[in-house]
Amino acid sequence: MVCPRCESTGKIGKYGTYVRGSDGKKCQRYRCKACLKTFSETNFGIEYRLRKRHLNQNVFRILCSGVSQRRLAIILGVQRALIARRLLRFGRCAQHNLEIYRKQCNKVTKLNFDELETFEHTKCKPITAAIAVEDKTRKVLAIAVGRIPAKGPLVHLARKKYGLRPCERRQCLTALFKDLKDCTSSFGLVKTDKSKAYPPFIRSHLPNWTHEATPGRRGCIVGQGELKEGGWDPLFSLNHTYAMFRDGLKRLARRTWCTTKKLENLNLALNMYAWFHNLYLDSKKVSQLKLKWIS
Numbered sequence: 001m002v003c004p005r006c007e008s009t010g011k012i013g014k015y016g017t018y019v020r021g022s023d024g025k026k027c028q029r030y031r032c033k034a035c036l037k038t039f040s041e042t043n044f045g046i047e048y049r050l051r052k053r054h055l056n057q058n059v060f061r062i063l064c065s066g067v068s069q070r071r072l073a074i075i076l077g078v079q080r081a082l083i084a085r086r087l088l089r090f091g092r093c094a095q096h097n098l099e100i101y102r103k104q105c106n107k108v109t110k111l112n113f114d115e116l117e118t119f120e121h122t123k124c125k126p127i128t129a130a131i132a133v134e135d136k137t138r139k140v141l142a143i144a145v146g147r148i149p150a151k152g153p154l155v156h157l158a159r160k161k162y163g164l165r166p167c168e169r170r171q172c173l174t175a176l177f178k179d180l181k182d183c184t185s186s187f188g189l190v191k192t193d194k195s196k197a198y199p200p201f202i203r204s205h206l207p208n209w210t211h212e213a214t215p216g217r218r219g220c221i222v223g224q225g226e227l228k229e230g231g232w233d234p235l236f237s238l239n240h241t242y243a244m245f246r247d248g249l250k251r252l253a254r255r256t257w258c259t260t261k262k263l264e265n266l267n268l269a270l271n272m273y274a275w276f277h278n279l280y281l282d283s284k285k286v287s288q289l290k291l292k293w294i295s
């Protein structure tokens with residue numbers, strides 16, 4: 001056990017119990033001998049300092065099932081702020097879990113990655129989300145988000161209304177590859193589309209890997225652009241996962257009212273969905289679709 005106050009791993013002793021007011025559960029209290037401060041077993045859970053903790057797992061599952069935050073608040077009969085705060089907490093937990101997963105999983109030898117495009121507040125302010133997916137198992141390995149300038153017909157309008165927008169694509173891809181270092185073996189096969197931005201990154205971060213670039217194809221309507229039309233798709237694991245992201249997170253759906261307001265929160269929402277996706281792939285039993293901190 002690590003002390004949450006001073007992060008020492010020294011001696012920690014039991015220090016009585018207390019009964020939690022909100023549900024009558026008896027909780028163990030501990031005291032750290034290094035800093036002499038106390039804490040309880042609930043410090044380490046996803047439910048720490050929450051009163052409506054019985055809602056947690058449902059909020060987690062429903063937020064990852066294409067329901068907006070406002071609608072979920074109506075369904076459960078709670079305040080919108082409750083849902084908004086849970087989203088942030090779950091996102092942080094999922095981010096941590098994904099990091100641990102990368103360190104502990106078997107080294108990956110086949111992966112796909114690409115960028116998913118969305119926007120904050122208006123289409124004039126696009127965002128790129130680079131997501132790496134393991135081939136075949138379709139598990140999400142790493143996520144990084146960044147701002148990019150508007151493209152195409154919106155360039156002039158965006159420049160006029162919101163000024164210059166920095167392009168964070170480089171930082172975003174660098175962060176993705178840094179995270180991937182934990183879970184990739186020294187040799188392998190990476191599949192992407194034919195973007196010219198990727199080969200330099202792959203050469204510098206995955207030097208011994210083979211790179212296979214596939215030309216992009218037309219999207220079919222049901223997959224919202226990510227699922228491809230007709231025949232065998234070499235990037236199926238990736239495109240299918242992206243289509244699931246768009247379906248699972250309301251803010252990523254096409255032509256939706258729900259938009260991202262803050263980049264950081266989009267990152268947390270993506271992480272939350274990614275963890276849900278990995279849990280779902282692991283076991284298709286609802287009882288195991290539970291969000292908790294892993295160590």
Ligand SMILES: [Zn+2]
Pocket residue numbers: 003004005006007008032033034035036037
């Ligand atoms: Zn301590």
